[in-house]
Amino acid sequence: MQLGFFISGGAGQMMQNRLDSISNNLANASTVGYMEDRTAFSSMFSSKMGREGIPDNTSAAHLSMNTQYTSIEPxxxxxxxxxxxxxxxxxxFFRVQMQNGTEALTRAGNFQIxxxxxxxxxxxxxxxxxxxSAIQLPRGEVSATKNGTIFVNGDPVTELGLSMLVDPRKIQKSEGVLxxxxxxxxxxxxxxxxxHHHSLEESNVNSxxxxxxxxxxxREYESMMKTLENYNQQASLLNDRVGLVQG
Structure with missing residues:
Protein backbone atom coordinates (compact mmCIF):
# COMPACT_ATOMS: atom_id res chain seq x y z
CA MET A 1 0.00 0.00 0.00
CA GLN A 2 2.75 2.42 0.98
CA LEU A 3 4.60 1.57 -2.21
CA GLY A 4 1.54 2.39 -4.28
CA PHE A 5 1.21 5.76 -2.58
CA PHE A 6 4.87 6.50 -3.26
CA ILE A 7 4.82 5.53 -6.93
CA SER A 8 1.54 7.23 -7.86
CA GLY A 9 2.28 10.32 -5.78
CA GLY A 10 5.78 10.68 -7.19
CA ALA A 11 4.52 10.18 -10.74
CA GLY A 12 1.82 12.79 -10.20
CA GLN A 13 4.39 15.31 -8.96
CA MET A 14 6.57 14.62 -11.99
CA MET A 15 3.63 15.16 -14.32
CA GLN A 16 2.91 18.47 -12.56
CA ASN A 17 6.52 19.59 -13.01
CA ARG A 18 6.35 18.64 -16.66
CA LEU A 19 3.13 20.59 -17.13
CA ASP A 20 4.74 23.68 -15.57
CA SER A 21 7.66 23.36 -17.98
CA ILE A 22 5.40 22.91 -21.01
CA SER A 23 3.27 25.92 -19.99
CA ASN A 24 6.39 28.07 -19.73
CA ASN A 25 7.55 26.91 -23.16
CA LEU A 26 4.19 27.82 -24.72
CA ALA A 27 4.24 31.23 -23.05
CA ASN A 28 7.63 31.90 -24.67
CA ALA A 29 6.90 30.39 -28.08
CA SER A 30 7.20 33.84 -29.69
CA THR A 31 10.15 35.04 -27.58
CA VAL A 32 13.25 35.78 -29.66
CA GLY A 33 16.08 33.33 -28.97
CA TYR A 34 14.16 31.36 -26.34
CA MET A 35 15.43 27.81 -25.77
CA GLU A 36 12.80 25.38 -24.55
CA ASP A 37 13.02 23.41 -21.33
CA ARG A 38 12.67 19.68 -21.60
CA THR A 39 11.90 17.04 -18.98
CA ALA A 40 13.57 13.64 -18.87
CA PHE A 41 12.31 10.57 -17.07
CA SER A 42 14.08 7.33 -16.26
CA SER A 43 12.80 3.98 -15.04
CA MET A 44 13.91 2.27 -11.86
CA PHE A 45 13.67 -1.50 -11.60
CA SER A 46 13.41 -3.53 -8.43
CA SER A 47 13.11 -7.23 -7.62
CA LYS A 48 12.63 -6.61 -3.88
CA MET A 49 9.08 -5.37 -3.89
CA GLY A 50 7.50 -8.46 -2.39
CA ARG A 51 6.85 -9.12 1.28
CA GLU A 52 9.84 -9.11 3.53
CA GLY A 53 11.32 -12.61 3.79
CA ILE A 54 9.47 -13.84 0.71
CA PRO A 55 11.58 -13.82 -2.47
CA ASP A 56 10.00 -12.02 -5.39
CA ASN A 57 11.64 -12.70 -8.75
CA THR A 58 9.25 -10.53 -10.74
CA SER A 59 10.87 -7.20 -11.58
CA ALA A 60 8.72 -4.14 -11.26
CA ALA A 61 9.40 -0.70 -12.73
CA HIS A 62 8.46 2.81 -11.85
CA LEU A 63 9.52 6.28 -12.97
CA SER A 64 12.32 7.98 -11.09
CA MET A 65 12.24 11.66 -10.26
CA ASN A 66 12.51 13.78 -13.39
CA THR A 67 15.38 15.99 -14.48
CA GLN A 68 15.09 19.12 -16.60
CA TYR A 69 17.44 20.37 -19.27
CA THR A 70 17.54 23.13 -21.87
CA SER A 71 17.38 22.30 -25.56
CA ILE A 72 19.91 24.34 -27.55
CA GLU A 73 18.55 23.26 -30.91
CA PRO A 74 18.36 26.37 -33.15
CA PHE A 93 26.02 32.14 -28.75
CA PHE A 94 26.44 35.88 -28.28
CA ARG A 95 28.51 36.88 -25.25
CA VAL A 96 26.93 39.34 -22.82
CA GLN A 97 28.03 40.78 -19.48
CA MET A 98 26.00 40.46 -16.31
CA GLN A 99 25.80 43.10 -13.58
CA ASN A 100 28.20 41.15 -11.36
CA GLY A 101 30.85 41.12 -14.10
CA THR A 102 30.40 37.50 -15.16
CA GLU A 103 29.58 36.47 -18.69
CA ALA A 104 26.43 34.84 -19.99
CA LEU A 105 25.46 33.47 -23.39
CA THR A 106 22.36 34.04 -25.48
CA ARG A 107 20.86 33.34 -28.89
CA ALA A 108 18.61 36.40 -28.67
CA GLY A 109 20.15 38.98 -30.99
CA ASN A 110 17.45 41.67 -30.75
CA PHE A 111 19.91 44.22 -29.43
CA GLN A 112 19.42 47.91 -28.77
CA ILE A 113 21.72 50.89 -28.41
CA SER A 133 34.96 44.13 -23.96
CA ALA A 134 31.60 45.91 -24.09
CA ILE A 135 30.71 47.04 -27.61
CA GLN A 136 30.28 50.77 -28.18
CA LEU A 137 29.33 52.04 -31.62
CA PRO A 138 29.71 55.53 -33.09
CA ARG A 139 26.79 57.15 -34.85
CA GLY A 140 26.26 56.09 -38.42
CA GLU A 141 24.94 53.37 -40.70
CA VAL A 142 25.54 49.91 -39.25
CA SER A 143 26.33 46.84 -41.32
CA ALA A 144 27.89 43.47 -40.53
CA THR A 145 29.61 40.55 -42.22
CA LYS A 146 28.97 36.85 -41.68
CA ASN A 147 31.98 36.51 -39.38
CA GLY A 148 30.40 39.04 -37.00
CA THR A 149 32.46 42.11 -37.89
CA ILE A 150 30.39 45.28 -37.41
CA PHE A 151 30.95 48.26 -39.71
CA VAL A 152 29.75 51.82 -39.15
CA ASN A 153 29.62 54.00 -42.27
CA GLY A 154 31.69 51.35 -44.05
CA ASP A 155 34.51 51.28 -41.50
CA PRO A 156 35.17 48.19 -39.34
CA VAL A 157 34.57 49.00 -35.67
CA THR A 158 34.35 45.75 -33.71
CA GLU A 159 33.55 42.05 -33.93
CA LEU A 160 30.71 40.36 -32.08
CA GLY A 161 31.86 37.95 -29.39
CA LEU A 162 30.73 34.44 -30.30
CA SER A 163 31.26 31.33 -28.19
CA MET A 164 30.42 27.64 -28.41
CA LEU A 165 29.74 25.10 -25.68
CA VAL A 166 32.08 22.19 -25.06
CA ASP A 167 29.37 20.23 -23.22
CA PRO A 168 25.78 21.49 -23.81
CA ARG A 169 24.61 19.63 -20.69
CA LYS A 170 26.57 21.89 -18.35
CA ILE A 171 24.39 24.96 -18.63
CA GLN A 172 21.91 26.81 -16.45
CA LYS A 173 19.24 29.12 -17.81
CA SER A 174 18.40 32.53 -16.37
CA GLU A 175 16.18 35.46 -17.40
CA GLY A 176 14.50 33.34 -20.04
CA VAL A 177 17.02 33.72 -22.88
CA LEU A 178 20.37 33.72 -21.06
CA HIS A 196 23.00 37.13 -40.20
CA HIS A 197 22.44 40.87 -39.90
CA HIS A 198 18.90 42.31 -40.05
CA SER A 199 17.60 38.94 -38.84
CA LEU A 200 16.47 37.25 -35.63
CA GLU A 201 16.24 33.68 -34.42
CA GLU A 202 12.80 32.52 -33.36
CA SER A 203 12.12 30.38 -30.33
CA ASN A 204 12.89 26.69 -30.84
CA VAL A 205 9.49 25.76 -29.37
CA ASN A 206 7.19 23.89 -31.76
CA SER A 207 3.78 25.13 -30.63
CA ARG A 219 -4.28 13.04 -19.14
CA GLU A 220 -1.37 11.22 -17.49
CA TYR A 221 -1.56 13.58 -14.52
CA GLU A 222 -5.31 13.00 -14.13
CA SER A 223 -4.75 9.25 -14.32
CA MET A 224 -2.11 9.40 -11.56
CA MET A 225 -4.43 11.47 -9.37
CA LYS A 226 -7.24 8.92 -9.81
CA THR A 227 -4.86 6.12 -8.89
CA LEU A 228 -3.73 8.03 -5.80
CA GLU A 229 -7.37 8.61 -4.84
CA ASN A 230 -8.09 4.88 -5.15
CA TYR A 231 -5.15 4.06 -2.86
CA ASN A 232 -6.43 6.63 -0.38
CA GLN A 233 -9.90 5.06 -0.39
CA GLN A 234 -8.40 1.60 0.13
CA ALA A 235 -6.32 2.88 3.03
CA SER A 236 -9.42 4.40 4.63
CA LEU A 237 -11.34 1.15 4.29
CA LEU A 238 -8.41 -0.78 5.74
CA ASN A 239 -8.21 1.52 8.74
CA ASP A 240 -11.95 1.19 9.34
CA ARG A 241 -12.02 -2.60 9.10
CA VAL A 242 -8.80 -3.67 10.85
CA GLY A 243 -9.62 -4.92 14.32
CA LEU A 244 -13.36 -4.91 13.67
CA VAL A 245 -14.98 -7.86 15.46
CA GLN A 246 -17.50 -9.63 13.31
CA GLY A 247 -20.57 -10.55 15.38
Whole structure:
Protein backbone atom coordinates (compact mmCIF):
# COMPACT_ATOMS: atom_id res chain seq x y z
CA MET A 1 0.00 0.00 0.00
CA GLN A 2 2.75 2.42 0.98
CA LEU A 3 4.60 1.57 -2.21
CA GLY A 4 1.54 2.39 -4.28
CA PHE A 5 1.21 5.76 -2.58
CA PHE A 6 4.87 6.50 -3.26
CA ILE A 7 4.82 5.53 -6.93
CA SER A 8 1.54 7.23 -7.86
CA GLY A 9 2.28 10.32 -5.78
CA GLY A 10 5.78 10.68 -7.19
CA ALA A 11 4.52 10.18 -10.74
CA GLY A 12 1.82 12.79 -10.20
CA GLN A 13 4.39 15.31 -8.96
CA MET A 14 6.57 14.62 -11.99
CA MET A 15 3.63 15.16 -14.32
CA GLN A 16 2.91 18.47 -12.56
CA ASN A 17 6.52 19.59 -13.01
CA ARG A 18 6.35 18.64 -16.66
CA LEU A 19 3.13 20.59 -17.13
CA ASP A 20 4.74 23.68 -15.57
CA SER A 21 7.66 23.36 -17.98
CA ILE A 22 5.40 22.91 -21.01
CA SER A 23 3.27 25.92 -19.99
CA ASN A 24 6.39 28.07 -19.73
CA ASN A 25 7.55 26.91 -23.16
CA LEU A 26 4.19 27.82 -24.72
CA ALA A 27 4.24 31.23 -23.05
CA ASN A 28 7.63 31.90 -24.67
CA ALA A 29 6.90 30.39 -28.08
CA SER A 30 7.20 33.84 -29.69
CA THR A 31 10.15 35.04 -27.58
CA VAL A 32 13.25 35.78 -29.66
CA GLY A 33 16.08 33.33 -28.97
CA TYR A 34 14.16 31.36 -26.34
CA MET A 35 15.43 27.81 -25.77
CA GLU A 36 12.80 25.38 -24.55
CA ASP A 37 13.02 23.41 -21.33
CA ARG A 38 12.67 19.68 -21.60
CA THR A 39 11.90 17.04 -18.98
CA ALA A 40 13.57 13.64 -18.87
CA PHE A 41 12.31 10.57 -17.07
CA SER A 42 14.08 7.33 -16.26
CA SER A 43 12.80 3.98 -15.04
CA MET A 44 13.91 2.27 -11.86
CA PHE A 45 13.67 -1.50 -11.60
CA SER A 46 13.41 -3.53 -8.43
CA SER A 47 13.11 -7.23 -7.62
CA LYS A 48 12.63 -6.61 -3.88
CA MET A 49 9.08 -5.37 -3.89
CA GLY A 50 7.50 -8.46 -2.39
CA ARG A 51 6.85 -9.12 1.28
CA GLU A 52 9.84 -9.11 3.53
CA GLY A 53 11.32 -12.61 3.79
CA ILE A 54 9.47 -13.84 0.71
CA PRO A 55 11.58 -13.82 -2.47
CA ASP A 56 10.00 -12.02 -5.39
CA ASN A 57 11.64 -12.70 -8.75
CA THR A 58 9.25 -10.53 -10.74
CA SER A 59 10.87 -7.20 -11.58
CA ALA A 60 8.72 -4.14 -11.26
CA ALA A 61 9.40 -0.70 -12.73
CA HIS A 62 8.46 2.81 -11.85
CA LEU A 63 9.52 6.28 -12.97
CA SER A 64 12.32 7.98 -11.09
CA MET A 65 12.24 11.66 -10.26
CA ASN A 66 12.51 13.78 -13.39
CA THR A 67 15.38 15.99 -14.48
CA GLN A 68 15.09 19.12 -16.60
CA TYR A 69 17.44 20.37 -19.27
CA THR A 70 17.54 23.13 -21.87
CA SER A 71 17.38 22.30 -25.56
CA ILE A 72 19.91 24.34 -27.55
CA GLU A 73 18.55 23.26 -30.91
CA PRO A 74 18.36 26.37 -33.15
CA UNK A 75 15.09 28.04 -34.02
CA UNK A 76 14.19 29.35 -37.46
CA UNK A 77 15.74 32.60 -38.66
CA UNK A 78 13.54 35.38 -40.02
CA UNK A 79 14.49 38.63 -41.69
CA UNK A 80 13.47 41.77 -39.77
CA UNK A 81 15.43 44.60 -41.35
CA UNK A 82 16.30 45.85 -37.86
CA UNK A 83 19.59 47.73 -37.70
CA UNK A 84 20.64 46.06 -34.45
CA UNK A 85 19.11 42.64 -35.10
CA UNK A 86 21.49 39.70 -35.42
CA UNK A 87 20.98 35.94 -35.71
CA UNK A 88 23.48 33.11 -35.49
CA UNK A 89 23.58 30.21 -37.92
CA UNK A 90 25.36 27.37 -36.18
CA UNK A 91 25.81 26.22 -32.60
CA UNK A 92 27.21 29.41 -31.10
CA PHE A 93 26.02 32.14 -28.75
CA PHE A 94 26.44 35.88 -28.28
CA ARG A 95 28.51 36.88 -25.25
CA VAL A 96 26.93 39.34 -22.82
CA GLN A 97 28.03 40.78 -19.48
CA MET A 98 26.00 40.46 -16.31
CA GLN A 99 25.80 43.10 -13.58
CA ASN A 100 28.20 41.15 -11.36
CA GLY A 101 30.85 41.12 -14.10
CA THR A 102 30.40 37.50 -15.16
CA GLU A 103 29.58 36.47 -18.69
CA ALA A 104 26.43 34.84 -19.99
CA LEU A 105 25.46 33.47 -23.39
CA THR A 106 22.36 34.04 -25.48
CA ARG A 107 20.86 33.34 -28.89
CA ALA A 108 18.61 36.40 -28.67
CA GLY A 109 20.15 38.98 -30.99
CA ASN A 110 17.45 41.67 -30.75
CA PHE A 111 19.91 44.22 -29.43
CA GLN A 112 19.42 47.91 -28.77
CA ILE A 113 21.72 50.89 -28.41
CA UNK A 114 21.69 53.48 -25.63
CA UNK A 115 22.47 57.23 -25.75
CA UNK A 116 26.22 56.56 -25.39
CA UNK A 117 26.26 54.07 -28.25
CA UNK A 118 26.54 50.97 -26.05
CA UNK A 119 25.12 47.83 -27.65
CA UNK A 120 22.89 46.04 -25.13
CA UNK A 121 20.37 43.24 -24.82
CA UNK A 122 16.68 43.87 -24.24
CA UNK A 123 17.34 43.52 -20.49
CA UNK A 124 20.15 46.08 -20.57
CA UNK A 125 23.13 43.73 -20.46
CA UNK A 126 26.19 44.93 -22.47
CA UNK A 127 27.00 42.88 -25.57
CA UNK A 128 30.67 41.84 -25.67
CA UNK A 129 33.15 41.69 -28.54
CA UNK A 130 35.55 38.85 -29.29
CA UNK A 131 37.99 40.24 -26.69
CA UNK A 132 35.40 40.34 -23.92
CA SER A 133 34.96 44.13 -23.96
CA ALA A 134 31.60 45.91 -24.09
CA ILE A 135 30.71 47.04 -27.61
CA GLN A 136 30.28 50.77 -28.18
CA LEU A 137 29.33 52.04 -31.62
CA PRO A 138 29.71 55.53 -33.09
CA ARG A 139 26.79 57.15 -34.85
CA GLY A 140 26.26 56.09 -38.42
CA GLU A 141 24.94 53.37 -40.70
CA VAL A 142 25.54 49.91 -39.25
CA SER A 143 26.33 46.84 -41.32
CA ALA A 144 27.89 43.47 -40.53
CA THR A 145 29.61 40.55 -42.22
CA LYS A 146 28.97 36.85 -41.68
CA ASN A 147 31.98 36.51 -39.38
CA GLY A 148 30.40 39.04 -37.00
CA THR A 149 32.46 42.11 -37.89
CA ILE A 150 30.39 45.28 -37.41
CA PHE A 151 30.95 48.26 -39.71
CA VAL A 152 29.75 51.82 -39.15
CA ASN A 153 29.62 54.00 -42.27
CA GLY A 154 31.69 51.35 -44.05
CA ASP A 155 34.51 51.28 -41.50
CA PRO A 156 35.17 48.19 -39.34
CA VAL A 157 34.57 49.00 -35.67
CA THR A 158 34.35 45.75 -33.71
CA GLU A 159 33.55 42.05 -33.93
CA LEU A 160 30.71 40.36 -32.08
CA GLY A 161 31.86 37.95 -29.39
CA LEU A 162 30.73 34.44 -30.30
CA SER A 163 31.26 31.33 -28.19
CA MET A 164 30.42 27.64 -28.41
CA LEU A 165 29.74 25.10 -25.68
CA VAL A 166 32.08 22.19 -25.06
CA ASP A 167 29.37 20.23 -23.22
CA PRO A 168 25.78 21.49 -23.81
CA ARG A 169 24.61 19.63 -20.69
CA LYS A 170 26.57 21.89 -18.35
CA ILE A 171 24.39 24.96 -18.63
CA GLN A 172 21.91 26.81 -16.45
CA LYS A 173 19.24 29.12 -17.81
CA SER A 174 18.40 32.53 -16.37
CA GLU A 175 16.18 35.46 -17.40
CA GLY A 176 14.50 33.34 -20.04
CA VAL A 177 17.02 33.72 -22.88
CA LEU A 178 20.37 33.72 -21.06
CA UNK A 179 22.44 30.71 -20.06
CA UNK A 180 25.36 30.38 -17.68
CA UNK A 181 28.16 27.83 -17.83
CA UNK A 182 31.66 27.43 -16.35
CA UNK A 183 34.49 29.19 -18.23
CA UNK A 184 36.15 25.89 -19.05
CA UNK A 185 32.99 24.83 -20.89
CA UNK A 186 33.22 27.73 -23.37
CA UNK A 187 35.24 27.75 -26.60
CA UNK A 188 35.60 30.31 -29.44
CA UNK A 189 33.22 29.86 -32.36
CA UNK A 190 34.60 27.94 -35.34
CA UNK A 191 34.18 28.44 -39.08
CA UNK A 192 30.84 26.59 -39.11
CA UNK A 193 29.21 29.63 -37.45
CA UNK A 194 27.93 32.66 -39.35
CA UNK A 195 26.08 35.84 -38.39
CA HIS A 196 23.00 37.13 -40.20
CA HIS A 197 22.44 40.87 -39.90
CA HIS A 198 18.90 42.31 -40.05
CA SER A 199 17.60 38.94 -38.84
CA LEU A 200 16.47 37.25 -35.63
CA GLU A 201 16.24 33.68 -34.42
CA GLU A 202 12.80 32.52 -33.36
CA SER A 203 12.12 30.38 -30.33
CA ASN A 204 12.89 26.69 -30.84
CA VAL A 205 9.49 25.76 -29.37
CA ASN A 206 7.19 23.89 -31.76
CA SER A 207 3.78 25.13 -30.63
CA UNK A 208 1.78 22.33 -32.24
CA UNK A 209 3.89 19.53 -30.80
CA UNK A 210 4.04 21.26 -27.42
CA UNK A 211 0.25 21.58 -27.28
CA UNK A 212 -0.06 17.88 -28.09
CA UNK A 213 2.44 17.10 -25.35
CA UNK A 214 0.46 19.21 -22.90
CA UNK A 215 -2.77 17.34 -23.62
CA UNK A 216 -1.07 13.96 -23.21
CA UNK A 217 0.66 15.01 -19.99
CA UNK A 218 -2.59 16.40 -18.57
CA ARG A 219 -4.28 13.04 -19.14
CA GLU A 220 -1.37 11.22 -17.49
CA TYR A 221 -1.56 13.58 -14.52
CA GLU A 222 -5.31 13.00 -14.13
CA SER A 223 -4.75 9.25 -14.32
CA MET A 224 -2.11 9.40 -11.56
CA MET A 225 -4.43 11.47 -9.37
CA LYS A 226 -7.24 8.92 -9.81
CA THR A 227 -4.86 6.12 -8.89
CA LEU A 228 -3.73 8.03 -5.80
CA GLU A 229 -7.37 8.61 -4.84
CA ASN A 230 -8.09 4.88 -5.15
CA TYR A 231 -5.15 4.06 -2.86
CA ASN A 232 -6.43 6.63 -0.38
CA GLN A 233 -9.90 5.06 -0.39
CA GLN A 234 -8.40 1.60 0.13
CA ALA A 235 -6.32 2.88 3.03
CA SER A 236 -9.42 4.40 4.63
CA LEU A 237 -11.34 1.15 4.29
CA LEU A 238 -8.41 -0.78 5.74
CA ASN A 239 -8.21 1.52 8.74
CA ASP A 240 -11.95 1.19 9.34
CA ARG A 241 -12.02 -2.60 9.10
CA VAL A 242 -8.80 -3.67 10.85
CA GLY A 243 -9.62 -4.92 14.32
CA LEU A 244 -13.36 -4.91 13.67
CA VAL A 245 -14.98 -7.86 15.46
CA GLN A 246 -17.50 -9.63 13.31
CA GLY A 247 -20.57 -10.55 15.38
Missing amino acids: GSIRSTGGEFDFAIHGKA DAEGNLKTQNGHPVLDNNG IHTPKENVAPADNSVSV VLTMTEMIATT
